[in-house]
Amino acid sequence: MLLPDSLRALFLPDSLRTRTTMAVAGLALIFMTAIGASIDRLVVDGVEAQIFQEAQRAAGNYLGTVRPGYTPVPVPKTRIDLIQLVDSHGRVVAASAAAAGRPALSTARPPVDNRMQNQIVCSAQGECVMLAAVRVAPLETREIWHGEPHYLYAGTAEPAILASHRLAFLTAGGIVLIAGLIGWGNWWLAGRTIGRVTAIRATMAEITASDLSLRVPEPPGRTEYALLARTANRTLARLEESVKQQRRFASTTSHELRTPLTGLRTRLEEALLYPGEVDPHETIRDALAVTERLETIVDDLLVLARLRAGDPAAHEPIDIGALVIEEATAEVGGVPVQARACRDLIVMGSRIQLIRVVDNLLTNARRHAGTGVQVVAERVDDQAVITVCDDGDGIAPQDRERVFERFVRLDDGRRREPGGSGLGLAISRDIAHAHHGTLRIEDSPRGARFVLRIPLIPAMHGSTPGIPVEEFS
Template identity: 70%
Template sequence: MSLLPDSIRTRTTVAVAALSLLFLSVIGASLDFLALDRGEAAVFQEAQRAATNWLGTFQPGSTPPPTAEGRINLLQLVDSQGHVELATPAAAGRPRLATVQPPVDNRVEDRVVCPRHGPCLMIAAIRVPPLETREIWHGDPHFIYAGMVQPPLLASHLLESLTAAGVLLLTALIAWGNWWVGGRTLRTVEGIRSTMAEITVSDLSMRVPQPPGRSEFAHLACTANQTLDRLEEAVKQQRRFASTTSHELRTPLTGLRTSLEEAMLYPREVDPRQTIRDALSVTQRLEMIVDDLLVLARLRAGDPAAHEPLDLGALVRDEAAAQTGGLPVEAHVTRDLVVRGSRIQLIRVVGNLLANARRHAESLIEVTAERVDGYAVVTVTDDGAGIAPADRERVFERFVRLDEGRRREPGGSGLGLAISRDIAHAHDGTLRIEDSPRGARFVLRLPLMDPPPGRPLSPGVPAWRA
């Protein structure tokens, strides 16, 4: 896998190797240039010093022969015609070392001379000053050539070859280091990948290995494990939901089938009209359960609903007023409780809470809507038997119905409160049961939003306190 051309390890190694080769080549070429330049400058400086020292010994009528100084073993005194008058033993018998004759205004010139036969020479050509020329040679120009055989390091491409070899070796080491580090770094990703490949829907208990520290890979592994936790919990919920749903649907279907079979087997003993009425009643309950299941599935799937600014207080007041017949409903509503949400879904929440309160209340239902700490808070309180603290979360589960609820309304689906809580969560709010002196108190909290511009807040009615 790591050798694939599109793998991160291969691509980064190739990129690092290419950049390293480029930079090291530039650095190596610069170092070569500096080394060669300084080497040549040092040789020419020694040659000029040797020639100057010899020139300092010239006297009228006396020109001593030259002597070698250090590496500078080639010295010649040449007249204007190119005849060699004096020379060191190493330069004796040679023709003049160079043909260049520096002018008066530029008395020193450096040259690399490569004769047809033999090695190249590094020569410093110096014109004898006019004073010495007049006093010693009556104005005939003379020239001193000083130098040496070009050193092997400067004469050959050895330095360039060594530098190129060093650049390639360093590039290879950098590429290998990147490959090794990349392999160790991506080992965590490979562990995550291999573990994820083994995870199936039937077994979501496995978790990816999480490296220590707070690196990006550690965060990736942590996020992957958190996602697997949520996925495992979601699958468990789906399985529980499927099991509970099949049970809830099987009961009325079994009763319906039994009733129809009795009508077929005993036509003279069973009233067909009553059988049809019972079947219609069961069918109506099944239809209600299926509709609630579809709503709950859409909410759990996160299907978006059209949200708009709406006055929650007015909505609560209208729903409370629509509760005609049965027990009275007292509403205490603060106006201009502007929230952003789906009108149909929030009407369903308030309607479910009022229906639940009507089912359990003894004589009165009280509803309030007020503003508390940036939230619109709607409370629905009944004066019934209340809900035990141990059951306050259970009633929001699907198909959960307490004994009191089954007694008062046997045909309920047990999905109303679960749907209401999901709608509250879809609106970034909460729905829960809080303490109450008597009965049950359901509290819905939704975040407020600023009212539309140009619309002043109306004074509210004092809210009822439980």
């Protein structure tokens, strides 16, 4: 059954600090109540046991003074001030000063086999007496009273701690006080602990998409809150870098798209303004060329966006050595390609994406090669390593990472292929990363040397050694 909003707010407050304090205080109240009740019982039992022991001792001491023909007046020497000697008819034979003039304190008549009994006797006025009822021993009865049974009652008025609810009130007050102190301690500790989370939340609330430079405060040590703060700061750092990359990407993309669009608009406007001077067929051919370049850029941007977004692609076992040979043989004409591959280079990946990487590397190598391109697919430890080398001018060390950035094209590349999108190598590296591999440019005696590394399927690590099985020239 759903609680009304008012009751829900009362019993299920939103504040975690309040919830924990209420729970801890409630549990403390329950446990302290159980402990307090046990202590009360022990105190009551202890006081009663002590009074009854004193009463039995006082009764024994008095009976020791009674002799045939001599029944002394009881003179209490302890708090047991009510002492009466009563005959079998209930008549008081002797009484202490406090018990004189009072009727028999009790009507109890202990039997011979159980001569001593403890009792609490209360009057109609509500006054209670704690006493020990003792039957005089048969031997003494015969010698002193000729066999008539006599009974001795020794006791005292019930102490105030037992007669009133003072003990219960004191215990209840102590329980409430201790439970309150425990609850306050939890409130204080929770405030210090949750205050760190509050500081993190407040800082996170100040962070906006336009300013991701803020960082949450990091407590010292390796507590859960410290680890949370460090994780949040690392996440913010990655988010800030990602946003910066997206902004650079948006800026670069808009520039790369604006340039061909501006050229296209200019040619079309010239054709409209000067119909007699501009050849419409030439304008259409130029427009188609620009459109093809725009289409290439948009397609590459979509591929790059899907890779950066981590969209899953269907993976399957692929013999990447055979794939390299197939793609090398598919290129006919132009700069010759020499390809060599080892057996059983089985990787888990997307065939379409891996084909795109190999094609991009081969196209790039053929574009810059002087006389030929060499492609080698081999096993190195637990990785398939595909090396694509050309004998062109190579890439300067300072440009080897820059060429993998989006829309970055070196002067030689722009000269050899003006219509390129500048996204091929960026896409290739992202595909390598999506396959848990790497794509780098390494040192080479001549030309450029691109090296693609992709992990092999574990079951294939120990298969046929890396012996060339296919070559193509």
